[in-house]
Amino acid sequence: MSSASACPVDHSASSSSTSCPVDHSAPKSGSTSPSQGSEACPVDHTTRSNWSRFLSSEPSGSAHPTVPLSQDREMSSIPKKADGNWVYPSESQFFSAMARKNHNPQAADMKTIVPIHNAVNERAWGEILKWEAGKGGDACGGVKLVNFQGRPRDRTPKATMNILLGYSAPFDRHDWVVERCGTQVRYIIDFYTGKKAGPNGSDISFYLDVRPALDNWEGVKLRAEGLWKSWFS
Numbered sequence: 324m325s326s327a328s329a330c331p332v333d334h335s336a337s338s339s340s341t342s343c344p345v346d347h348s349a350p351k352s353g354s355t356s357p358s359q360g361s362e363a364c365p366v367d368h369t370t371r372s373n374w375s376r377f378l379s380s381e382p383s384g385s386a387h388p389t390v391p392l393s394q395d396r397e398m399s400s401i402p403k404k405a406d407g408n409w410v411y412p413s414e415s416q417f418f419s420a421m422a423r424k425n426h427n428p429q430a431a432d433m434k435t436i437v438p439i440h441n442a443v444n445e446r447a448w449g450e451i452l453k454w455e456a457g458k459g460g461d462a463c464g465g466v467k468l469v470n471f472q473g474r475p476r477d478r479t480p481k482a483t484m485n486i487l488l489g490y491s492a493p494f495d496r497h498d499w500v501v502e503r504c505g506t507q508v509r510y511i512i513d514f515y516t517g518k519k520a521g522p523n524g525s526d527i528s529f530y531l532d533v534r535p536a537l538d539n540w541e542g543v544k545l546r547a548e549g550l551w552k553s554w555f556s
Contacts, residue, residue, distance in 0.1 A: 392418055392433055397441055401448045402467040404502060409468065411441045443529055447512050450533035451501060454545055463504040471499045482513050491515070498536070508545065509536040
């Protein structure tokens with residue numbers, strides 16, 4: 324749905340993959356279940372990402388927070404296949420996961436990184452819902468996220484082509500499988516760091532290239548319809 328030549332990505336800057344600070348121990352695609360664990364959220368954090376670029380680089384010197392961290396968890400807008408929605412990790416869970424991976428977390432950073440994490444996932448889901456609009460999902464209670472998998476080392480053909488054209492590489496890739504009234508569609512999400520805004524370029528933005536995979540007829544139809552709309556709407 325998005326053209327790389329017109330996207331708000333800072334293509335002059337290179338993106339690097341660094342270890343994701345959240346160890347949710349999410350199962351691989353096809354094995355996700357409602358009882359996945361207390362830290363379950365719609366991102367496979369066993370893969371590499373660059374969330375740590377939004378954190379202080381100075382070591383904390385301790386695996387324990389120096390200030391109280393919230394235990395509250397935010398409910399996402401993303402429905403599970405079973406009852407309920409996916410739940411995001413709390414500030415305390417984020418800090419503990421980073422400490423286990425020796426990322427030297429700063430407790431004060433949790434108030435920044437947790438909202439960023441949640442907002443990016445909500446945006447990804449919103450882009451999927453744009454593709455699913457008018458496809459009949461409302462007839463059976465709406466589209467639901469079945470499972471998810473991080474695949475940062477598996478570069479998509481589109482991302483590869485963009486790189487050959489001189490654009491920067493996505494810093495991460497996820498595959499989300501959604502179900503619509505018994506029909507499953509796999510969506511590919513390429514994550515890019517956008518141009519900095521705000522005073523002195525201090526605010527990081529994101530660009531998400533979300534599209535159906537071309538591995539079944541439903542995905543092909545969705546992509547064809549999206550291309551038609553982009554040309555003639």
